[in-house]
Amino acid sequence: MTNPGHPSVILLGVSPSTPIRGLACLLARQRAEEPDTPVLVQEAPQRILFQGLIRGAFHVGLADATMLPAGLSSLPLLQEDLVVALPRRSPLLAYASVPASAIRDYPLIQWCPDTHEFLYQHVSALLGEHGSVSRTVKSSALMACLVGAGYGIGVAPRTSIERPREWGILMRPLQEGTSSLRTSLCWQKELQSGSVERFIQRACSAFPPLRQPHQPRHLDSPKF
Known part of the structure; x- marks a missing residue:
């Protein structure tokens, strides 16, 4: 080299x-x-x-x-904030900013720990022990697709999911003040x-x- x-x-x-x-x-x-x-x-x-x-x-x-x-x-x-990706009819849309405690009650689309190690660790630390991880993904596009289809919710950098409404999803900020990358x-x-x-x-x-x-x-x- x-x-x-x-x-x-x-x-x-x-x-x-x-x-x-x-x-x-x-x-x-x-x-x-x-x-x-x-x-x-x-x-x-x-x-x-x-x-x-x-x-x-x-x-x-x-x-x-x-x-x-x-x-x-x-x-x-x-520096970029993390946001919650939600299906259009999610009850979490009632929050102006979503607390981590509320996210733990819903299936989570989590990042693959092999390809997105830091983001996986950051989301895990933010949410604590999450008992219902429905899927792991290696791309924001697949996360948006699965969230829009109702498989769960996701946590991602704000700009990583382009044109979220075209995927059938909506975004909400996280309530915690340390939710940024x-x-x-x-x-x-x-x-x-x-x-x-x-x-x-x-x-x-x-x-x-x-x-x-x-x-x-x-x-x-x-x-x-």
């Missing part, structure tokens, strides 16, 4: 669990300002993505950095190059700064 220290191609890993709103503008800016250094984007589960950053398989990655392995740096780029740009501290540093700087200017400071919790050693 390309030498991570002096890449002619920047290898960008993206976790399927994390919102990537604004990434298209960043990639277009990279192509316009530095066309000789293209960005190769590849999806990878968050655990594999962190492993790849540490081993040099990726130069940068987009993921949640709440539990950041030691040796990696991160820059928070965007944060996407960060991550990279290995010791494998920076000029092209990677410039890409990080473009990311800084492409995304508006988040209002709340972000202090990722570092792990003493990555567990892969």
Whole structure:
């Protein structure tokens, strides 16, 4: 593969669990300002993505950095609320914002823990022990389809389900104040190059700064 220290191609890993709103503008800016250094984007589960950053398989990655392995740096780029996807006749539509305690009474369309590890863990932590998981899904489209067909309800990033009314579903915010996901740009501290540093700087200017400071919790050693 390309030498991570002096890449002619920047290898960008993206976790399927994390919102990537604004990434298209960043990639277009990279192509316009530095066309000789293209960005190769590849999806990878968050655990594999962190492993790849540490081993040099990726130069940068987009993921949640709440539990950041030691040796990696991160820059928070965007934050997105989680919402509840509901069928049109769901009794939960009576809530302006849905409490987690009410969700536990209904079948849940849950994210696949293998492909959407962080999102699965986040929803599980938010809802606690949910005794009725009717299906697991690997895409927001399938979640919307199953919710619209009445198989259960889902919890997803707000922008992940496009045109929800066309799927026959409605959205409600979660009542809890911690129901949001944060996407960060991550990279290995010791494998920076000029092209990677410039890409990080473009990311800084492409995304508006988040209002709340972000202090990722570092792990003493990555567990892969």
